[in-house]
Amino acid sequence: xxxxxxxxxxSRKLGRRSLLFSAAYSIVLSTSLLGCGSxxxxxxxxxxxxxxxxxxxxxxxxxxxxxxxxxxxxxxxIRSRGLGGLAVLEKKGTLAKELEKIGYEVKWLEFAAGPQxxxxxxxxxxxxxxxxxxxxxxxxxxAGGSLVYLAASPTNGKSVSLLVPKxxxxxTIADLKGKKVAFQKxxxxxxxxxxxxxxxxxxxxxxxxxxxxxxxxxxxxxxxKIDAWYIWEPFVTRAEIAGIGRVLTDGEKLQDVPNYIxxxxxxxxxxxxxxxxxxxxxxxxxxxxxxxxxxxxxxLTDVAKIEVPVLEKVHTKYEYGLRPIxxxxxxxxxxxxxxxxxxxxxxxxPNVREGFLKPEEYEYLLPKNVLALAKEKKS
Numbered sequence: 219x220x221x222x223x224x225x226x227x228x229s230r231k232l233g234r235r236s237l238l239f240s241a242a243y244s245i246v247l248s249t250s251l252l253g254c255g256s257x258x259x260x261x262x263x264x265x266x267x268x269x270x271x272x273x274x275x276x277x278x279x280x281x282x283x284x285x286x287x288x289x290x291x292x293x294x295x296i297r298s299r300g301l302g303g304l305a306v307l308e309k310k311g312t313l314a315k316e317l318e319k320i321g322y323e324v325k326w327l328e329f330a331a332g333p334q335x336x337x338x339x340x341x342x343x344x345x346x347x348x349x350x351x352x353x354x355x356x357x358x359x360x361a362g363g364s365l366v367y368l369a370a371s372p373t374n375g376k377s378v379s380l381l382v383p384k385x386x387x388x389x390t391i392a393d394l395k396g397k398k399v400a401f402q403k404x405x406x407x408x409x410x411x412x413x414x415x416x417x418x419x420x421x422x423x424x425x426x427x428x429x430x431x432x433x434x435x436x437x438x439x440x441x442x443k444i445d446a447w448y449i450w451e452p453f454v455t456r457a458e459i460a461g462i463g464r465v466l467t468d469g470e471k472l473q474d475v476p477n478y479i480x481x482x483x484x485x486x487x488x489x490x491x492x493x494x495x496x497x498x499x500x501x502x503x504x505x506x507x508x509x510x511x512x513x514x515x516x517x518l519t520d521v522a523k524i525e526v527p528v529l530e531k532v533h534t535k536y537e538y539g540l541r542p543i544x545x546x547x548x549x550x551x552x553x554x555x556x557x558x559x560x561x562x563x564x565x566x567x568p569n570v571r572e573g574f575l576k577p578e579e580y581e582y583l584l585p586k587n588v589l590a591l592a593k594e595k596k597s
Contacts, residue, residue, distance in 0.1 A: 290323040293492050295347040296335055297328040299452055300522025300529070303503030303538065304349070309517055313499045322492050330431040331402040333357065339482050340365060346485050347496070351406035352475040355573065356555045360564035364483045365573045368493060369584060370547055372537040375473025377451045378406055380414065381463035383439060388446070388466060391418040394425055397445035400438060403429040404563070406473070407448035409554075412561070413472040414448075422561060439463055452522050455532050459524070475550045476541055480573075494583050497540060501585045504538035542592035543580050 298304040307313035314324045329335045332350030339345045340363035349371070358365050380399075382388045388397075391414050401407030412422050428444050432453055438444045440462050447463070457463035486493065507514040515529035522529050541547075551570045559567040581589060 290318070290321055291489070291492070292323050292325055293317065293347065293489065293496070294325045294327055294345050295496075296345060296349050297326040298349070299328070300518040300524070301452060301532065302536065303500045303507055305518050305521060306503040306507060306514060307499055309521060312503065313496065316495055316499055317492060320491055320495060330433065331405055333402060333404050334431070336363065336365065336480070339480070339485075346481055346489075347493075348480050349477065350480065351409070351477050352551060352554045353404050353406060353409050353558070355478055355480055356551065356558055356568065356570060357404040357564055359568035359570055359573055360555070360558075360566055366481050366483050366486045366575065367478050367543060367551075367573050368481060368486070368575075369479045369497060369580075369588070370476040370541040370543055371479065372539070372541060373473045373476055374536050375410070375469035375471070377454075377532075377535040378410055378448065378469040378473065379450075379454045379465045380411070380467050381439065381447045381449060381454060381457055382445065382466045383442065384461055384464050386445065386464075386466075391415060391467065392420065394446055394466075395420060396425065398426045398428050398443070399446045399448065400428040400430045400435045400444040401448040402431055403427075404558070406450065406469070406477075409557070410469040410472050411448045413469075414467065417472060436462075451532050451535060452524055452529075455524055455528060459528065475554055476547060479540075486575075490582065497583060497588075498585055501540055501588065504540070507533060508536075508538040540584065540588045542584060542588050543574060544592050548574055 295304065297308065308324075308326050317324055327338075327345055329338060329345070332348065332354035335345055335348035335350055336354050336358045339348050340358055347368075355365055355367065380391075382394075388394055394415075399411050401411055408427075411425070411427075415421060415424055428438070430438060430444075430447075432449060435444070435447045435449065436453070436457065439447050439457070446466065447457075448469075449457075454463075454465065458465070481493070511530045511533040512526070514533055515526045519526050519529055522532075524532065548571060555564070555567050555570050558564045575583075
């Protein structure tokens with residue numbers, strides 16, 4: 219009971235943090251993640267022929283690395299709020315059973331968004347596996363975080379929408395010129411807001427950025443303190459159901475980079491077998507959700523707090539499954555770094571390659587069907 223209370227306290231504490239890696243820059247800030255096989259490859263912390271010069275991860279032992287005493291190791295994974303394969307694994311207890319076979323205990327934690335996840339993974343020793351959009355990792359790397367990109371997942375731009383108050387007169391993006399638009403700083407919402415205005419022939423200077431975590435943005439939208447909010451599911455659907463917002467547009471045409479599953483380098487080096495097992499299970503669970511959206515909705519309705527028919531519709535906004543890390547993937551992340559550096563929202567343009575592993579390391583971690591996707595693309 220005491221440990222559970224500590225976990226909840228840590229999650230709430232990190233969720234309230236308003237600075238991400240404040241020593242480097244100020245930032246306020248968000249699917250998928252088992253078989254054991256060959257021995258994991260040994261990493262010398264070089265990636266894709268590039269020397270890793272990023273700062274080392276927090277040297278305090280993680281819960282997972284503390285445990286050579288006979289007790290189970292602990293792997294702390296982000297809770298996915300009732301959506302996708304991770305939510306299914308938590309609800310069914312499948313992942314816990316599989317990881318128990320290799321000496322691990324699973325703990326599920328909840329954070330407001332991707333940036334808070336990476337703060338916990340890289341600086342606060344509060345989380346081991348994060349699932350975020352492409353943007354928080356770049357901000358983390360720019361601040362010197364020793365981040366490792368473990369796998370990619372689909373872009374899923376349709377699941378991120380620009381909400382306006384239900385009675386807003388706005389019909390197009392141009393109608394929001396000069397208005398207050400809220401999002402988590404350095405999140406996918408931030409990126410899509412800028413892209414949406416650019417697509418409409420405007421710039422980032424044509425709207426007032428309001429940096430709010432989701433819980434505060436809901437209140438601000440309800441009270442009329444903001445004119446729009448770029449946010450992801452299930453917040454979009456919940457706002458629609460509550461009658462406080464409607465979708466002006468979504469990010470389907472503008473979201474052009476994948477999402478990522480990441481960790482810190484220390485956790486990766488010490489827990490490769492568990493990460494491999496994790497990916498095997500999440501790939502199975504994602505496949506099940508994609509093929510059975512109604513059953514998934516029935517399973518997760520109490521977690522998502524959305525009625526089954528609506529949650530089933532939400533699930534159809536997503537493409538499921540892990541994606542391999544390829545040279546194209548790395549180049550797309552380099553473009554993300556260039557994008558944010560252009561707008562002077564990161565203090566430097568990080569060498570994002572330092573966070574990617576060698577091809578043979580991905581070959582060990584990722585399921586065979588995921589690796590086959592890269593070969594199909596080449597052919």
